[in-house]
Amino acid sequence: MNLVGAAEAATGAIHGGEVVRWGSALDWAIALTVGISALIVLGIIVSLVAFRGRQTEGSALWLHLLTLGVLPLGLLAFGNFATLEYATEVQFCGSCHLTMKPYIDDLHNQKSQSLASLHAQNRFAPGTECYSCHANYGIHGTLAAKMTGLRHVYKYNTGTYHLPLKMPEPFENTLCLKCHNGAKRFMAQDIHLENGLVSEELRTNKTECVQCHGPAHDIPQQKKAAS
Numbered sequence: 001m002n003l004v005g006a007a008e009a010a011t012g013a014i015h016g017g018e019v020v021r022w023g024s025a026l027d028w029a030i031a032l033t034v035g036i037s038a039l040i041v042l043g044i045i046v047s048l049v050a051f052r053g054r055q056t057e058g059s060a061l062w063l064h065l066l067t068l069g070v071l072p073l074g075l076l077a078f079g080n081f082a083t084l085e086y087a088t089e090v091q092f093c094g095s096c097h098l099t100m101k102p103y104i105d106d107l108h109n110q111k112s113q114s115l116a117s118l119h120a121q122n123r124f125a126p127g128t129e130c131y132s133c134h135a136n137y138g139i140h141g142t143l144a145a146k147m148t149g150l151r152h153v154y155k156y157n158t159g160t161y162h163l164p165l166k167m168p169e170p171f172e173n174t175l176c177l178k179c180h181n182g183a184k185r186f187m188a189q190d191i192h193l194e195n196g197l198v199s200e201e202l203r204t205n206k207t208e209c210v211q212c213h214g215p216a217h218d219i220p221q222q223k224k225a226a227s
Contacts, residue, residue: 026089029082036075043067087149088131096156099165102219103130114218115210124179134171137178164221171216173202176209 043063051060086092094104107116107129116129125132135145148168155161180186181198193199201207210216 026082026085029078029085032078033075033082036071036078040067040071040075043071084146087146088128088135090127090130093130096152099156099161099163103217106218109218112218115213115216117218133175136172136175170205170208171210173205173209177202 044067047055047060047063047067051057051063054060055064090104090107094100103116106112106114107120109117110121112118116133119133120126120129131145134148135141152161177198186192191199192202194201199207202209
């Protein structure tokens with residue numbers, strides 16, 4: 001095994017161009033979700049076997065409270081966190097492989113000059129590039145991104161999507177400016193500025209960032225539409 005292979009083995013497997021390491025908040029949330037689910041099932045089994053015919057006894061009631069009251073609250077919290085966190089990852093976006101595979105391939109293509117690939121090559125939000133670029137500011141942006149994702153999952157699983165894919169609304173410059181506004185290289189370009197601030201044309205989308213810096217994605221032409 002060469003040095004690269006040894007390093008990969010020590011740190012984790014390679015998945016989607018990223019080294020997978022265990023120990024993130026998502027990993028712990030998934031582990032706790034599985035563990036709590038197992039404890040709930042175990043509690044139900046113990047209640048049915050050990051307290052058969054004695055379900056109203058004090059010890060049984062405490063077990064029922066723990067199994068059907070306390071643990072489900074923890075499951076709700078950790079399960080929702082794990083689901084929402086996993087939905088921000090590129091591998092989740094790529095799970096709709098019939099439609100998203102060309103985009104994921106371009107993202108990880110080091111020879112591509114698309115914005116998606118260049119951002120990935122420069123290690124912008126590794127592992128969550130799709131979500132980081134397409135989700136807007138704050139909790140409202142997060143909620144809107146999740147709702148959009150649910151619609152995409154529905155359309156994919158019901159086969160009601162059409163190729164080539166089109167965004168329901170134009171990609172707003174604010175999604176670019178949330179990172180680039182104030183960045184040294186961006187602010188050094190006079191074309192971006194007006195009186196020392198980001199120009200009104202960029203702030204109001206009169207001039208779109210992708211008009212000068214596209215394409216956002218470089219994918220093969222998709223001709224076949226889903227029925």
